[in-house]
Amino acid sequence: MLPLVVSYLYRRRKEGPGTKLVLIKTPVLLASIVLGVLTGVDDFLYAYGVARLPISTSALIISTQLAFTATFAFILVKPKFTPFTINSVFLLTLAAVVLALHTSSDRPANESKLQYFLGFFMTLAASALYGFVLPAIELTYKKAKQTITYSLVMESQMVMSFSATVFCCIGMLFHGDFKAIPREASEYTLGQSTYYVVLVLNAILWQLFFMGAVGVIFSASSLLSGILIATLLPVTESLAVVLYHEKFQVEKAISLVLSLWGSLNYFYGEFHENSKVKKQKQDTETDVA
Numbered sequence: 001m002l003p004l005v006v007s008y009l010y011r012r013r014k015e016g017p018g019t020k021l022v023l024i025k026t027p028v029l030l031a032s033i034v035l036g037v038l039t040g041v042d043d044f045l046y047a048y049g050v051a052r053l054p055i056s057t058s059a060l061i062i063s064t065q066l067a068f069t070a071t072f073a074f075i076l077v078k079p080k081f082t083p084f085t086i087n088s089v090f091l092l093t094l095a096a097v098v099l100a101l102h103t104s105s106d107r108p109a110n111e112s113k114l115q116y117f118l119g120f121f122m123t124l125a126a127s128a129l130y131g132f133v134l135p136a137i138e139l140t141y142k143k144a145k146q147t148i149t150y151s152l153v154m155e156s157q158m159v160m161s162f163s164a165t166v167f168c169c170i171g172m173l174f175h176g177d178f179k180a181i182p183r184e185a186s187e188y189t190l191g192q193s194t195y196y197v198v199l200v201l202n203a204i205l206w207q208l209f210f211m212g213a214v215g216v217i218f219s220a221s222s223l224l225s226g227i228l229i230a231t232l233l234p235v236t237e238s239l240a241v242v243l244y245h246e247k248f249q250v251e252k253a254i255s256l257v258l259s260l261w262g263s264l265n266y267f268y269g270e271f272h273e274n275s276k277v278k279k280q281k282q283d284t285e286t287d288v289a
Contacts, residue, residue, distance in 0.1 A: 003211070004158060007151040023146075024155045031140045032156045036163025038133055043168055045126035052111060052119025055240035059232075060095065060255050061123045066262075067093040068131025069226030076135040077142060079223050084269020091262030092230055095255040134222040137214060153218045157211055231263045 012019040024032070050058040070089045073079050111119075140156070141148045172178055188195035216225040 004151070004154050007154060011151060022155065023149070023152045024159070025144075025146050028140060028144050028146070028152070028156055029159060031136075032159035033163045035133055035136055035140070036160035037167050038129060038136075039160055040164035040167030040171075042126050042129040042133065043164060044171060045122045045129065049119045049121075049123030049126055052115055053123060055236065055244060057120075057252075058123050059236035059240065060252065060259070061120065062127050063092055063095060063230050063259050064124060065127040065131045066226045066230045068128045069134050070131075070223060072132045073135040073138070073221070073223050073226075076139045077222065079221050082269050082273060084265055084272065085223070088227070088262045088266035088269065091258050091265060095258035095262065098251055098255045098258065131226065134213070134217065134225055138217050138222040141218065148218065150215065150218060153214055154211065157214050161207065161210065227263065227266050230259065 008019070008021065046062075049061075053061070067089055070081075070085070074081065137156075141153075146152070185192045185195040213225050213229065216228060
């Protein structure tokens with residue numbers, strides 16, 4: 001809400017007293033509500049899945065989101081795919097496949113195989129669904145019958161977040177999860193007040209993440225947004241091993257190397273393509289001169 005207030009005050013200073021308070025129109029509003037509900041479903045799948053997996057394992061599974069993003073982007077918005085892009089998506093997908101070949105050894109001792117594999121596939125489903133949501137957001141911007149500005153992007157994101165929150169709250173009410181919050185707070189090893197601080201900070205950080213993701217889609221593409229999300233993998237992997245002393249088997253090491261290789265390959269490809277376009281532009285200017 002605060003970024004929207006700042007945005008409105010900035011627009012009002014430039015445009016005067018007649019500045020519209022809300023920019024979003026009905027088609028974008030309805031699309032944002034639908035995307036918000038899908039995001040709520042994705043949040044449920046993600047929360048259930050990662051609760052039953054080690055952090056490093058869940059992070060590697062989530063890296064498959066890029067493959068789903070690329071696939072749905074190709075179907076919905078048809079971005080330009082270079083050999084570097086295709087190779088990057090292939091390597092990041094292969095990284096997840098390598099991880100899946102030996103998941104049972106990473107199963108927590110207090111979980112059954114059914115619970116573990118249910119968590120595994122629900123996390124995978126969350127990746128697939130969010131891989132669809134990102135290109136769908138880009139398609140919404142392309143099909144919107146109004147000028148897309150970052151102020152409008154933030155309004156759309158607010159509607160999506162509100163819709164996702166309503167969906168999740170309804171599910172928590174039916175499941176009785178709100179009653180579990182005080183119990184979890186009392187059992188939190190760092191203290192009850194710290195528990196609530198963690199919840200609030202977590203909510204704020206996720207909102208900043210979503211704003212950044214839609215901002216990249218607005219400025220570039222859903223595919224680049226997926227690539228940037230995938231680059232968080234090495235950070236998550238390292239922190240999980242250092243802070244939680246999780247096992248780091250050979251499969252995870254291979255998967256991590258493939259993920260890093262895929263990410264670097266994409267960014268090298270983008271640099272290569274931009275350099276080629278820049279050189280062609282300079283050559284054209286030289287010929288004209």
